[in-house]
Each structure stands twice: as structure tokens, then as C-alpha cells.
Amino acid sequence: QDLRLNYVLNDTLRIHIERKLSRKIALRIDTTTIRLAPDHRITSPISISPDSIVVSGPTSMIKSIPSPHIFPLDTNKNWSKDYQDVLPLFQELSPLIQVETEEARVFFSIDKFERRDIMIPLEKLNFPPGQKVVLSDSLIHISFTVRTADIPYISVESFTVVVDYQRRSKKEKTIIPELLYYPNEYISELEMHPMEIEVKR
DSSP states (O other): OOOOOOOOOOOOOOOOOEEEEEEEEEEEEGGOOOOOTTTTTOSSOOOESSSEEEEEEEEHHTSOEEEEEEEEOSSSSOOOOOEEEEEEEOTTTTTEEEEOSSSSEEEEEEEEEEEEEEEEEEESSSSOOSSSSSSOOOEEEEEEEEEGGGGOOOOOGGGGGEEGGGGGGGTTTTTOOOOEOTTTTTEEEEEESSSSSEEEE
16 A cells, blocks of 8 residues: 555667678788798789679678788698688678678699709800900800799700990990890899900900
């Protein structure tokens, strides 16, 4: 009899419902995580297939996913052969997010390179006939980097180096050798020595 009901407090349950968003996310590989064996290089574009996927879920979650999304590779090995592997995708995402596919295939070529040296005969150009002109060097030393598999395609005949008498420095009595031809499809990081050839008469 002493109990009096003054008012009723209704409990409130607030529900936040976000719109569903679908978005295409570009996939990329973190090249800083690729470790290669000594003297090895990547010799092809890094292929990832698919290169993008569609993710769907709550708008705020989907917008928080960066695009491109960058994935690391296995850093516990120094690779010396072509890389081909399956990469798991977005394992850390909320179960509220739907992913179009859960893996991607990654491929790129790896080759071994070597530093090589070769001696090339100098070819004379525009030298005065009937005059005795002596060069300080008859050969020029060329060093270059080449893929190991391409070494059989490199020979002395692959290079042409000339010394043009008309381009001599009359003051210094020297000629700068000119590399007219070399197998640029196979070699890189080319250096020639000496840089100048002394002319003696």
C-alpha cells in the first residue's frame, strides 16, 4: 500500500546502421621486402593477378582500406630463381567485409648478372695517309655488366671503337675513343679505359 509508481523509464537501444559500400582496391607488392641472392636482379615487371579486387561492407570500414593496398612478400629467403607464389589477401579484415577473392598469384623473373671485361682493338678513322702516326694504345679496355645467360652472345666482334683523327685535341695531342656499336640489348653499366688516347708523330 505504501508503494507509489511515479513514472516509467524506457530503456533506449540505439542501433547505428551504415550503408553498404563496394569498392575496387588496387593490389601492389612491397618491393622493399624482396630479398635477392647476391648478383641477382629482377628482370621482368612484377605481375600480380588479379591486380585489383572488389571489397564490400560498411562504408566506414571500406573507406579505411587504402588503394593501392601494398602487400609484403616472404622476407626469409634470398631469391635466385623466378618467383611464383600465391599471396593470401586481407586476412586482417573484419568479418563484416566481403572480399571478392582471398588470394592472388605473384610472378616475376630473376636472373644472375656478372661483371665482365674485354679488350677491343681500336679502329683508326681519317688518319693522314703516308704519315707515321702512333697511338699510345692499340686496345681499349671495356668493362660491363651482363646477364649470365647472355654471356655466349658477347664477343670482341660485338664492339666497335674508333679513334677519329679529325677529332683530336691539337693542344693536348689526344683523341677521345668513340664507341660506335655495342650489344646494348645485353649489357649495361659500360665503362671504357683509357678515356683518351695519346697521339704521337
